Amino acid sequence: xxxxxxxxxxxxxxxxxxxxxxxxxxxxxxxxxxxxxxxxxxxxxxxxxxxxxxxxxxxxxxxxxxxxxxxxxxxxxxxxxxxxxxxxxxxxxxxxxxxxxxxxxxxxxxxxxxxxxxxxxxxxxxxxxxxxxxxxxxxxxxxxxxxxxxxxxxxxxxxxxxxxxxxxxxxxxxxxxxxxxxxxxxxxxxxxxxxxxxxxxxxxxxxxxxxxxxxxxxxxxxxxxxxxxxxxxxxxxxxxxxxxxxxxxxxx
Amino acid sequence: xxxxxxxxxxxxxxxxxxxxxxxxxxxxxxxxxxxxxxxxxxxxxxxxxxxxxxxxxxxxxxxxxxxxxxxxxxxxxxxxxxxxxxxxxxxxxxxxxxxxxxxxxxxxxxxxxxxxxxxxxxxxxxxxxxxxxxxxxxxxxxxxxxxxxxxxxxxxxxxxxxxxxxxxxxxxxxxxxxxxxxxxxxxxxxxxxxxxxxxxxxxxxxxxxxxxxxxxxxxxxxxxxxxxxxxxxxxxxxxxxxxxxxxxxxxxxxxxxxxxxxxxxxxxxxxxxxxxxxxxxxxxxx
Ligand SMILES: Nc1ncnc2c1ncn2[C@@H]1O[C@H](COP(=O)(O)OP(=O)(O)OP(=O)(O)O)[C@@H](O)[C@H]1O
Ligand SMILES: [Mg+2]
Numbered sequence: 001x002x003x004x005x006x007x008x009x010x011x012x013x014x015x016x017x018x019x020x021x022x023x024x025x026x027x028x029x030x031x032x033x034x035x036x037x038x039x040x041x042x043x044x045x046x047x048x049x050x051x052x053x054x055x056x057x058x059x060x061x062x063x064x065x066x067x068x069x070x071x072x073x074x075x076x077x078x079x080x081x082x083x084x085x086x087x088x089x090x091x092x093x094x095x096x097x098x099x100x101x102x103x104x105x106x107x108x109x110x111x112x113x114x115x116x117x118x119x120x121x122x123x124x125x126x127x128x129x130x131x132x133x134x135x136x137x138x139x140x141x142x143x144x145x146x147x148x149x150x151x152x153x154x155x156x157x158x159x160x161x162x163x164x165x166x167x168x169x170x171x172x173x174x175x176x177x178x179x180x181x182x183x184x185x186x187x188x189x190x191x192x193x194x195x196x197x198x199x200x201x202x203x204x205x206x207x208x209x210x211x212x213x214x215x216x217x218x219x220x221x222x223x224x225x226x227x228x229x230x231x232x233x234x235x236x237x238x239x240x241x242x243x244x245x246x247x248x249x250x251x252x
Numbered sequence: 253x254x255x256x257x258x259x260x261x262x263x264x265x266x267x268x269x270x271x272x273x274x275x276x277x278x279x280x281x282x283x284x285x286x287x288x289x290x291x292x293x294x295x296x297x298x299x300x301x302x303x304x305x306x307x308x309x310x311x312x313x314x315x316x317x318x319x320x321x322x323x324x325x326x327x328x329x330x331x332x333x334x335x336x337x338x339x340x341x342x343x344x345x346x347x348x349x350x351x352x353x354x355x356x357x358x359x360x361x362x363x364x365x366x367x368x369x370x371x372x373x374x375x376x377x378x379x380x381x382x383x384x385x386x387x388x389x390x391x392x393x394x395x396x397x398x399x400x401x402x403x404x405x406x407x408x409x410x411x412x413x414x415x416x417x418x419x420x421x422x423x424x425x426x427x428x429x430x431x432x433x434x435x436x437x438x439x440x441x442x443x444x445x446x447x448x449x450x451x452x453x454x455x456x457x458x459x460x461x462x463x464x465x466x467x468x469x470x471x472x473x474x475x476x477x478x479x480x481x482x483x484x485x486x487x488x489x490x491x492x493x494x495x496x497x498x499x500x501x502x503x504x505x506x507x508x509x510x511x512x513x514x515x516x517x518x519x520x521x522x523x524x525x526x527x528x529x530x531x532x533x534x535x536x537x538x
Contacts, residue, residue, distance in 0.1 A: 051412055074411050083412070091405045093469060093517045102402050105395075106414035113395065120393040146517070166413065
């Protein structure tokens with residue numbers, strides 16, 4: 001089974017309004033995939049459905065071949081999917097290190113781990129591991145800072161480090177480059193390449209098409225909750241429906 | 253030690269215990285206005301055990317902590333279905349129900365009160381208060397404490413990261429109740445007499461007030477709040493007629509100037525910077 005993430009006929013309605021319509025796609029292990037589309041197309045909703053924030057109206061979701069559609073949201077990270085959020089969801093008054101250590105929770109087992117004084121012991125296995133994750137996104141120097149003291153773009157990177165620590169196979173990153181300047185975006189790209197080179201499968205939601213073109217070999221285009229194109233960046237750019245969706249030409 | 257000072261110290265130590273009874277649920281985002289009810293259960297249960305069955309008073313008080321802990325787990329089932337202000341109202345109602353229960357329980361004297369024969373002195377109370385503080389301090393530094401902060405701040409994200417939100421909320425509520433029960437047992441066995449009037453909403457509000465003013469971002473806030481609120485009225489005794497007015501002004505002033513409480517994460521960071529070798533004060537802590 002080469003596909004690590006697989007959506008089969010997913011639909012989602014919010015009180016009669018169908019925001020995801022019969023969506024199917026598969027992501028191969030180690031692949032870097034982008035989910036793109038205009039504002040309100042349903043990209044974040046797809047991430048919310050995969051991570052279990054709310055249930056699907058129809059369809060199945062598989063991770064590593066296992067059907068996780070009915071798995072409670074709390075246990076989905078253990079099934080192999082981790083994520084970051086479009087709007088920052090860190091604890092502002094905790095340190096960066098403490099924030100990312102929350103990401104280790106899916107891997108703890110038993111009372112000894114829960115009662116381990118990881119906020120007291122310096123240089124514990126948990127701390128070293130969290131520092132290493134921060135280092136992978138280039139933020140080790142901020143470990144002791146309070147999260148809310150840092151710029152928006154840096155906080156978004158902290159979420160990536162936190163997501164990495166869950167030990168998941170698939171990382172769902174919702175607009176990871178938001179708030180970064182050109183140089184920082186390039187750094188981020190290099191880091192995501194190296195993270196995926198180490199075996200992780202990455203799915204990003206991103207508006208910056210240059211970023212998508214350079215990072216991802218596989219692009220899925222959503223419009224009004226429907227998949228209107230899928231392929232390499234060059235392929236989807238040639239699709240007439242994509243051009244229409246992006247230029248706002250009325251298809252009807 | 254003079255009787256006066258010892259008297260104040262006992263109140264201070266008991267207030268520290270009660271502070272942590274309120275702090276634990278607050279640490280998970282729950283405003284428990286029924287803490288007096290749990291204190292009452294602890295006081296009556298331990299007094300009954302030591303009076304009627306000769307259980308040693310310390311054992312009776314620790315047993316009371318277990319009883320209130322277990323009772324809270326059951327009470328949490330309906331109470332934690334509510335959120336925010338409704339949760340505060342539910343705990344308030346629970347406290348009122350218990351108050352009228354104490355008034356009507358004739359085996360423990362009803363409205364007339366209930367004398368407690370066995371005695372716990374200041375040493376025992378100090379040991380228990382220290383124990384409560386150290387256990388809270390330790391738990392706060394563990395992953396349990398870290399996850400509790402996460403649950404308080406964002407239920408949905410905590411859940412996605414594998415934290416059992418309902419379990420943490422229930423434990424915070426029950427640990428607080430257990431500490432309240434212990435405090436109740438100590439109180440009854442020290443003052444040798446308990447009556448329903450001790451366990452009213454006013455008591456709950458008083459403790460919640462000083463914990464909030466002390467601050468709930470760190471485990472030191474409740475300690476500071478208890479010290480401040482026990483000693484300040486004493487210090488103001490000199491101006492007898494004005495002391496409550498001054499006290500009220502100080503409370504309101506604290507709320508305006510320090511909405512997060514007197515002692516916050518910020519103070520901790522200042523201390524860390526001062527004590528960190530090789531990190532000069534003022535430089536960002538890395
Ligand atoms: N919880 C919800 N309840 C009702 N409607 C929702 C909910 N979440 C999303 N929607 C709707 O679903 C549609 C898709 O929203 P979504 O946030 O997934 O878009 P998006 O592609 O991520 O957009 P953006 O690029 O602006 O982030 C929108 O019309 C939105 O209003
Ligand atoms: Mg979105």
